[in-house]
Amino acid sequence: RKEVEQDPGPFNVPEGATVAFNCTYSNSASQSFFWYRQDCRKEPKLLMSVYSSGNEDGRFTAQLNRASQYISLLIRDSKLSDSATYLCVVTAARDFNKFYFGSGTKLNVKP
Amino acid sequence: DTGVSQNPRHKITKRGQNVTFRCDPISEHNRLYWYRQTLGQGPEFLTYFQNEAQLEKSRLLSDRFSAERPKGSFSTLEIQRTEQGDSAMYLCASSLPGTGYSPLHFGNGTRLTVT
Numbered sequence: 001r002k003e004v005e006q007d008p009g010p011f012n013v014p015e016g017a018t019v020a021f022n023c024t025y026s027n028s029a030s031q032s033f034f035w036y037r038q039d040c041r042k043e044p045k046l047l048m049s050v051y052s053s054g055n056e057d058g059r060f061t062a063q064l065n066r067a068s069q070y071i072s073l074l075i076r077d078s079k080l081s082d083s084a085t086y087l088c089v090v091t092a093a094r095d096f097n098k099f100y101f102g103s104g105t106k107l108n109v110k111p
Numbered sequence: 112d113t114g115v116s117q118n119p120r121h122k123i124t125k126r127g128q129n130v131t132f133r134c135d136p137i138s139e140h141n142r143l144y145w146y147r148q149t150l151g152q153g154p155e156f157l158t159y160f161q162n163e164a165q166l167e168k169s170r171l172l173s174d175r176f177s178a179e180r181p182k183g184s185f186s187t188l189e190i191q192r193t194e195q196g197d198s199a200m201y202l203c204a205s206s207l208p209g210t211g212y213s214p215l216h217f218g219n220g221t222r223l224t225v226t
Binding site for chain 1: 142144146151152153154155156159161166167200202206213214215216217218219220222
């Protein structure tokens with residue numbers, strides 16, 4: 001079983017829409033959680049860390065549900081520039097210096 | 112720009128040749144990671160260093176792969192006797208030491224094509 005699983009999409013949404021992605025992780029003792037954004041043929045870039053209480057950064061909201069072992073990313077008022085692949089990242093249970101990546105969810109925002 | 116730097120950006124090599132990639136992490140980051148990414152997949156962990164010590168190697172890293180970080184600063188990843196299956200993006204990342212919530216910062220990657 002993979003440590004981190006994501007729906008590959010693509011999610012095709014119009015500009016201005018609200019879209020949400022979920023990501024599930026297999027080890028209940030995982031410690032740290034992140035969302036990264038990756039543009040085509042570029043390196044992943046940190047979008048936001050995910051805290052236990054949930055956190056928001058502008059149009060982006062991240063939530064952690066430890067009971068169900070998933071994290072979510074909500075994007076409000078989608079922009080064309082939000083089109084990218086969104087990678088879910090979880091650290092290992094016993095070694096939070098070891099990061100596991102999901103395969104990514106592709107988002108296409110259309111005019 | 113004081114981000115993570117990787118060289119070369121692209122490498123095309125013939126099967127059987129050896130290749131070496133270099134990564135210069137962010138200067139105050141003592142942890143350095145190598146990942147490999149193929150099309151449609153997320154980055155796969157290869158190995159990581161804390162200072163000059165290589166703390167873990169993935170089972171993905173066959174005997175043909177070796178990584179070093181001799182002085183705890185830059186790192187090199189060497190692939191010997193390359194195979195077509197080695198074609199991928201090789202990503203280097205660094206992070207601060209910490210007890211959690213210290214994210215990875217990636218370089219631009221080295222795209223390897225083995226012909």
